[in-house]
Amino acid sequence: MSAPDAVAQGTAPPEESPRRPLRRPAAVVLVVLVALTGIVLAGRLGSTGPQDSALLDGPAPGLTGPTLDGGTFELADWDGEVVLVNVWASWCAPCRREQPLLLEAHSALGPQGLRIVGIDVRDDADDARAFLAEHGGAPWPNVVDPDGVRAVEWGTFALPETYLVGRDGSVVAKASGELDAAWIDEHVVPLLAGEGAP
Amino acid sequence: MSSLRRVAGGLAVLAVLAVAVLGLVRAAGDGGRPSLEERVAAVAGTIRCPTCQGLSVEDSSSVLAGGARAIIERQLAEGRTPDQVRQYFVDRYGEQVLLSPDPAGPGLVVWLAPALGVPLVGVLVWARLRRSRRPAAGAPLPAPAAAGDARAALADYREGRLVPDDSPAGDALLGALRARQLAGTDELVDEDGVRRAELRLAAAHRRYAARLPSAAGATGRQAVTDGAALPRRVLTVGSLVLVAGAAVVAVVLTAGDGTPAAAGPQAQPEVEGSSATGPEELLVATQQRPDDPAAWVALGRAYDHAGEYADALAAYDRALALRPADDVVLLRAGLLVRAGSPAEALPVLAELAGRYPDEPDVLLLLGLAQDRTGDAQGATTLRRFLELDPDSPAAPGVRRLLEGG
Numbered sequence: 001m002s003a004p005d006a007v008a009q010g011t012a013p014p015e016e017s018p019r020r021p022l023r024r025p026a027a028v029v030l031v032v033l034v035a036l037t038g039i040v041l042a043g044r045l046g047s048t049g050p051q052d053s054a055l056l057d058g059p060a061p062g063l064t065g066p067t068l069d070g071g072t073f074e075l076a077d078w079d080g081e082v083v084l085v086n087v088w089a090s091w092c093a094p095c096r097r098e099q100p101l102l103l104e105a106h107s108a109l110g111p112q113g114l115r116i117v118g119i120d121v122r123d124d125a126d127d128a129r130a131f132l133a134e135h136g137g138a139p140w141p142n143v144v145d146p147d148g149v150r151a152v153e154w155g156t157f158a159l160p161e162t163y164l165v166g167r168d169g170s171v172v173a174k175a176s177g178e179l180d181a182a183w184i185d186e187h188v189v190p191l192l193a194g195e196g197a198p
Numbered sequence: 199m200s201s202l203r204r205v206a207g208g209l210a211v212l213a214v215l216a217v218a219v220l221g222l223v224r225a226a227g228d229g230g231r232p233s234l235e236e237r238v239a240a241v242a243g244t245i246r247c248p249t250c251q252g253l254s255v256e257d258s259s260s261v262l263a264g265g266a267r268a269i270i271e272r273q274l275a276e277g278r279t280p281d282q283v284r285q286y287f288v289d290r291y292g293e294q295v296l297l298s299p300d301p302a303g304p305g306l307v308v309w310l311a312p313a314l315g316v317p318l319v320g321v322l323v324w325a326r327l328r329r330s331r332r333p334a335a336g337a338p339l340p341a342p343a344a345a346g347d348a349r350a351a352l353a354d355y356r357e358g359r360l361v362p363d364d365s366p367a368g369d370a371l372l373g374a375l376r377a378r379q380l381a382g383t384d385e386l387v388d389e390d391g392v393r394r395a396e397l398r399l400a401a402a403h404r405r406y407a408a409r410l411p412s413a414a415g416a417t418g419r420q421a422v423t424d425g426a427a428l429p430r431r432v433l434t435v436g437s438l439v440l441v442a443g444a445a446v447v448a449v450v451l452t453a454g455d456g457t458p459a460a461a462g463p464q465a466q467p468e469v470e471g472s473s474a475t476g477p478e479e480l481l482v483a484t485q486q487r488p489d490d491p492a493a494w495v496a497l498g499r500a501y502d503h504a505g506e507y508a509d510a511l512a513a514y515d516r517a518l519a520l521r522p523a524d525d526v527v528l529l530r531a532g533l534l535v536r537a538g539s540p541a542e543a544l545p546v547l548a549e550l551a552g553r554y555p556d557e558p559d560v561l562l563l564l565g566l567a568q569d570r571t572g573d574a575q576g577a578t579t580l581r582r583f584l585e586l587d588p589d590s591p592a593a594p595g596v597r598r599l600l601e602g603g
Binding site: 026029033036037040041053054055058061089121122125126145147148149150151152153154155156157159 | 261262263264265266268269288289290291292307308311314315318322589
């Protein structure tokens with residue numbers, strides 16, 4: 001339809017051309033705004049999965065409280081040692097699978113100074129003890145965390161997670177999900193050998 | 199007269215805007231002294247649940263959300279500010295644990311978009327209104343004058359005295375001239391179409407003429423139009439400034455003090471640790487949300503803990519009237535047993551036990567009620583309870599009761 005036709009029928013806006021100069025920058029601004037918003041939101045969406053801890057290289061949170069065997073644990077008592085903090089629960093299947101590796105690490109690296117402590121999250125104490133007994137018992141303390149407060153204190157996203165605390169008391173590494181031997185070789189062994197110490 | 203009316207209209211618009219801004223500020227503000235529970239809910243609503251996508255700690259029932267809520271409650275009770283609590287989570291989980299973007303980072307764009315967008319759209323609307331109003335303001339000319347204008351312009355055009363240049367206004371005038379010609383040559387003369395085309399042509403011609411310094415008459419008319427538009431323009435700009443101000447205030451308030459407008463109105467009175475909140479605060483909560491059964495249950499529990507059985511019973515009854523629920527029925531029955539009216543609780547408990555034969559809590563209360571009303575079934579029921587939940591905190595007491603009886 002040509003312009004005069006449209007005007008004759010009284011349907012087309014009468015001053016199409018004068019409006020154009022304003023409309024174009026406005027459209028550009030709108031598109032840029034939408035694009036920027038999209039980029040920001042997409043960036044945030046992409047980063048929601050379990051990931052590196054914000055605690056890395058910072059001081060480790062405290063850990064103190066009653067243990068499954070009826071005692072009391074205080075992480076500060078292990079100052080200056082290399083500590084693996086393992087967050088687990090008896091109802092968590094990967095926790096069950098990684099337990100033998102933890103036991104192995106304890107017997108192999110314990111003599112070199114590796115300490116292990118568990119945080120048993122939202123668990124039934126009997127289930128937890130049965131879980132440990134299945135694997136012949138855990139030769140390390142397990143702090144009970146009935147409401148998940150201690151796990152959140154350590155920045156846990158999902159179970160299991162394992163944090164490596166260096167001799168200087170900082171969080172050196174974090175493993176999300178089931179532990180594997182490679183992670184221990186890569187992070188724990190050098191730290192024990194002194195390479196990771198400041 | 200008309201200027202008086204305009205001033206009155208302007209005042210009315212300003213008043214409406216002022217009320218709207220005040221309402222916005224009030225809604226975004228904290229609306230009095232919120233209870234600890236409401237503050238916990240407000241902060242929990244801004245923190246992403248660690249184990250689930252997109253849900254806030256307030257809305258999630260996942261494994262770690264409960265721990266996060268407990269931490270929020272503890273820290274607020276210790277007197278930390280909502281921002282300090284949020285920082286605690288950011289320190290552990292990183293920036294992305296916050297559901298609402300931190301205005302300090304790239305999230306600023308998200309906050310600024312509405313603040314910029316509202317004035318921008320306002321300016322566009324204003325510019326458009328102004329443009330369409332200008333001819334309209336000059337248009338009180340009666341139609342015959344417009345028709346005369348149009349005819350004169352058409353005649354000038356036909357005789358070559360009017361040659362529109364190729365400016366936008368010239369284009370528009372040329373289009374209008376051609377449209378008028380077309381409308382006139384139509385075999386079936388559409389009078390309405392001709393009149394419209396003439397109006398359009400008159401308007402286009404005025405606008406075209408107004409651009410030329412020589413067209414003194416048209417310029418004069420334009421000046422009058424501008425003068426008339428001035429108060430209206432002041433009003434429009436004033437409104438825009440107000441709206442923009444309101445947007446900024448809202449952004450600052452929401453970003454600043456942790457009472458986001460988006461935080462759901464339902465606090466969760468049943469979250470763990472609510473017994474730390476006194477009945478007075480919970481009573482306020484029930485007054486604020488008299489139709490929320492959860493608020494009444496929380497109040498009932500608080501009274502129950504405080505040993506005020508009659509008040510607790512009334513609160514439970516209120517909750518049940520709003521929404522029948524077995525767990526509240528059980529709470530109420532437990533209260534009756536403890537308050538010394540086991541006989542009253544007995545039929546309800548027997549009915550519950552019929553439906554939940556393996557639920558230790560039901561069996562414990564039923565057993566106790568039976569025992570206290572002298573029913574020999576009590577011992578059997580309590581033994582069944584011990585079988586099902588031997589580690590219950592109540593178990594030692596029940597064993598003593600069974601041995602003693």
